Amino acid sequence: METYLFSWENVSGNDNERLLKFLTDDLNIDWSENADIHKSDDNLSILISKDANTVTIRMDEHKEKATLEICDIPIYDLKVKKENNKLRIYVETNYIVYRDKEYTTSWISHELADEIANYLLKKGFCVFGANKLGKWMKEVIRSEDTKNTVVVFAQDVAPDTVFGDIGTKPDIDNMGATVLIRQYLDFCGRVVWIGDMPFSYQGKDGAKNPEELKDLSKKDNSDRTYLKRASTNVLSVIPIFLYAPRRPVEITERGREWGLGTVWSSLRPIVIDKKTMELTKYLAKTEGLMAGFPIKYKKRGLLNWLKRNVRRIKSVSISVAELGIGAEADENKKENPEPECYEEYASAWFKNFNKKEPNSGFVRIWDFSPSVITKTMKEELYHVAKHIINIKKASTGARLISFIIDSIIVGLLGLVFSYVLCAAFG
Structure with a gap:
């Protein structure tokens, strides 16, 4: 996203306040309030200074881009656009x-x-x-x-x-x-x-x-x-x-x-x-x-369900009334779940x-x-x-192997589930 900052021709002039506001609000430069602004004789740089502090905006000779420097250290690349016969300065705020x-x-x-x-x-x-x-x-x-x-x-x-x-x-x-x-x-x-x-x-x-x-x-x-x-x-x-x-x-x-x-x-x-x-x-x-x-929740998944309902191992749970996110309600509704x-x-x-x-x-x-x-x-x-995430698409073979593994796991879980139910209820 591009944000308009000021017109080069209006500094020093009507856009001084816009420039100083950008330095104060967007760059967190506290000293820039009431700072002095001077433009170079060749009209290719703007110097903002106060005491020993300086900010310099330099435009290239082709007047296509500009660089903002703080104490001679390059910080920002600014965009220069010619609009209505004026050079308007923009900054990307992404x-x-x-x-x-x-x-x-x-x-x-x-x-x-x-x-x-x-x-x-x-x-x-x-x-x-x-x-x-x-x-x-x-x-x-x-x-x-x-x-x-x-x-x-x-x-x-x-x-x-x-x-x-x-x-x-x-x-x-x-x-x-x-x-x-x-x-x-x-x-x-x-x-x-x-x-x-x-x-x-x-x-x-x-x-x-x-x-x-x-x-x-x-x-x-x-x-x-x-x-x-x-x-x-x-x-x-x-x-x-x-x-x-x-x-x-x-x-x-x-x-x-x-x-x-x-x-x-x-x-x-x-x-x-x-x-x-x-x-x-x-x-x-x-x-x-x-x-x-800080909230109550009940662990999901087949193994945790078996622990709760067959082996009677207690756990904490989220209340639907408290969260409204479709979690399973706790029958006991304890106020202080066990750690x-x-x-x-x-x-x-x-x-x-x-x-x-x-x-x-x-x-x-x-x-x-x-x-x-x-x-x-x-x-x-x-x-x-x-950081940019690299999206890796799985090959057809990899997807097939994943499907086979998932099918085997589901089958094994079904056998375990049947065995546990038989053991629990005779």
């Missing part, structure tokens, strides 16, 4: 990093969020605050330009501007596919999330920490901010509170393809659901000594929401609270954001 100092964050500190935003800025990303991000999402959806766009959240509390008007308090528990960010995913956008559980909170302007978002005593619609089940309802995944990870995560082969290499101790993984593996790809896995569930032990979960994952565009979807990595983010981690985050 790659966005969300960073807003007026909105709260959770496990990712403001200092680390700044590090991430500044690193991605130098890689060609635009830095958008809450208001601009919400407007941009609506614009790319409306213009059907979501394909090949990416939003990296440098802070792990999504702002209210990407949820839209949720409504009254009862709507919070049922919030899901109606919110703006889910529509962006459905329309082939990509989101990269780090830190705390996705969408645990809805960030509000002026709230400095997540505890303020939990305060339901305030009268300024603060009851809309703590979104207990939004992670499940928006993304259709089952999150886990991992109390004691047994060891650092294991990066899967697919995770290495995405560029992951650094390990961490997982705290907010999701249930590995084989039923949805077509849409959800696991990039890193972990095993927990003990894990709890699971020694289970394997997905700590990093990618979920596609639109099969027509397999590179679009929600990417989740680093489900922990980092004290430091290394240079290598920043590079990995960048590679994850820009």
Whole structure:
């Protein structure tokens, strides 16, 4: 998606304000307010300066493209178009990093969020605050330009501007596919999330920490901010509170393809659901000594059904009334399900929401609270954001072998099922 910035002829002049606003709002350059703007004698460069800080925009001699430099370091390639006998400057806004100092964050500190935003800025990303991000999402959806766009959240509390008007308090528990960010995913956008559980909170302007978002005593619609089940309802995944990870995560082969290499101790993984593996790809896995569930769920699959109904092994379950996603209801409806032990979960994952565009979807990595983010981690985050999935079509022979294997497995499961029923009921 291309965004018009300014007319070259109107700098220095009427478009000075547009240029400075772009530097402040999109590039997160705080010092640019009231900066000096000078154009070179050959009319091929614009210098924006204040004290020792400089931004230079250089146009090539053919006047077809321009480069934006910050302190003499090339950052952006800008497009130059001749329209109505004027040179108009455009920037591509396909790659966005969300960073807003007026909105709260959770496990990712403001200092680390700044590090991430500044690193991605130098890689060609635009830095958008809450208001601009919400407007941009609506614009790319409306213009059907979501394909090949990416939003990296440098802070792990999504702002209210990407949820839209949720409504009254009862709507919070049922919030899901109606919110703006889910529509962006459905329309082939990509989101990269780090830190705390996705969408645990809805960030509000002026709230400095997540505890303020939990305060339901305030009268300024603060009851809309703590979104207990939004992670499940928006993304259709089952999150886990991992109390004691047994060891650092294991990066899967697919995770290495995405560029992951650094390990961490997982705290907010999701249930590995084989039923949805077509849409959800696991990039890193972990095993927990003990894990709890913010919601109740009942494991699916024949073997788990046999465990529950024949061997009488108890498990926790999701309530249909709570989630409305077609899960099997729990007859006991326990409020505090028993914790699971020694289970394997997905700590990093990618979920596609639109099969027509397999590179679009929600990417989740680093489900922990980092004290430091290394240079290598920043590079990995960048590679994850820009990763292109190579679609491999299976050959006819491979599909035939897969069909035969599936048929054998189904047959064996049928025999096991018959044997267990005979043993159970005599």
